[in-house]
Amino acid sequence: MAKLSEKIGYGLGDMSSSMFWKIFSYYLPIFYSDVFGLKPVHAATLLLVTKLYDAVSDPVMGLIADRTETKWGRYRPYLLWMAIPFAVIGILSFYVPNTTYALKHVYAYVMYILMMTAYTAVNVPYGAMLGVVTEDSREKSVFSSFRMFFAYIGSFVAMGIFWLFERSVIGGTNAAGKLVKGVGDADPLQWTGIVAIVAAICAVLFVLCFFMTKERVRVEKKATGSIRADLKALGTNGPWWLLLGAAIGQLLCLSIRGGAAAYYFANILGANIFLTCAIYLTIGEIGQMAGVSLAVPLSGRFGKRNTFIGALAVAAVLSCAVWFLPPTTAGVWGLVILQVLISLAFGVTAPLTWSMFADVADYSEYTHGTASTGLIFSSSSMAQKFGGALGGFLLLALLGAFGYDKDLAAQAPQTLSAIKGMMSFIPAVGALLGILCLSFYPLTTGRMKEVQQALAARRGDPSR
Secondary structure (H helix, E strand, C coil): CHHHHHHHHHHHHHHHHHHHHHHHHCCHHHHHHHHCCCCHHHHHHHHHHHHHHHHHHHHHHHHHHHCCCCCCCCCCCCHHHHHHHHHHHHHCCCCCCCCCCCHHHHHHHHHHHHHHHHHHHHHHHHHHHHHHCCCCCCCHHHCCCCCCCCHHHHHHHHHHHHHHHHHHHHHCEECCCCCCCHHCCCCHHHHHHHHHHHHHHHHHHHHHHHHHHHCCCCCCCCCCHHHHHHHHHCCCCCCHHHHHHHHHHHHHHHHHHHHHHHHHHHHCCCCCCCHHHHHHHHHHHHHHHHEEEHHHHHHHCCCCHHHHHHHHHHHHHHHHHHHCCCCCCCHHHHHHHHHHHHHHHHHHHHHHHHHHHHHHHHHHHHHCCCCCCHHHHHHHHHHHHHHHHHHHHHHHHHHHHCCCCCCCCCCHHHHHHHHHHHCCHHHHHHHHHHHHHHHHCCCCCHHHHHHHHHHHHHHHHCCC
16 A cells, blocks of 8 residues: 555656646747747747657657666656756746747757657656556556646646736836736746746656655566567557547547637627636636545446546536526526536546556556556557647637638627537537447456456565
8 A cells, every 4th residue: 555645746746747738838829929939830830740749759758668677667767867857948948049030940949849858758657657656446546636636736836826927027118128018028038037937846846756656566577578569469458449539538528618618708708797718717627626536436436437437427418508508697607617517527537547547557468468558658648639639620620610700799690609519519529429438448346356466466576
């Protein structure tokens, strides 16, 4: 049984990752366009190209991590090795060199690719650690819950630091004597400085995660075969495919609802409503954070698969209910209540997803003799990125197909219906896809007990 300190330490790792991920998700576009000085088309192309690179680098890092052998384990050492490079590259990514536009363009590509490489090099092994910090399937859910809980804390800390940054610079003047109306007008070195604060915190959190955790499950070298064997085992791992489909459905639902929220508030509710989109999304973050705490007790009683299915069913039904809300004060309060309940449901699914991938890794070792824990977690992470990207693509494609025009004072009725659909029925389809896949998922609680007993006998003494 792992100590509480180990579970907290494991959570600190994703707290660090989440802090930087939020900054890159929310602030990097405006930094590139308004501070760094890249043309929007160049910045958009950069983000697309590097995202494709990121998707390829994930499984490669998984294969590397699976073949790492140290006295500290296979995956945990990367937290220590990459803590400082991760922080330094992150700071340099938000530095503006004084040179020509062409060289700045090259610098942006180099630094962003290096940053995504550093992120992958620490985050993929960190995720794979879930498969080796404990042999107990239920305890993996506990570790996963700590991970997601601290990830949300990291998001709030990062956004809080940038909120203080905005308060400190907005209303003043920059080095050029220009009034700072938003963070995009702040001096480049102010950006570098605030990111340096976040980077330092992230480095400390990764080091703490390294020292506070332990790889308890020692998988022998023979459990990691050749790259070809690992890839073959992954391709023939039925539970992995089914869980992958469920995760993509979950991501589709989340990404479409989240992306449609701004359009819903601007075009359905209007600018005079008392609730803003930012507050609405923050309520969702808090709801998901609370839902994480329910994952372990619910899955302990009903099983991981059944709990996952139930949570997706709740999210699907309640999402559909959004369609019937009127654009009135009462309707907005109904929207808030539904957001809380839907977010609670998705909060339950978040730690279960990663805990179940750890079960899939155990099943792979049991069935194929190769654990490939890093590969399973990294390839699943890659597929989830594609799920999020597909959700964003569907959102924009549907808006275009139904005649959305940002310059219109009021959108056409069919456009408004499409926006309501993307907050209700359309994301529910993603949840239903997840339910369909999980209905055939074979790794029940009873089945995993059999798998883990067989693995314990095969591995020998797990405490060594």
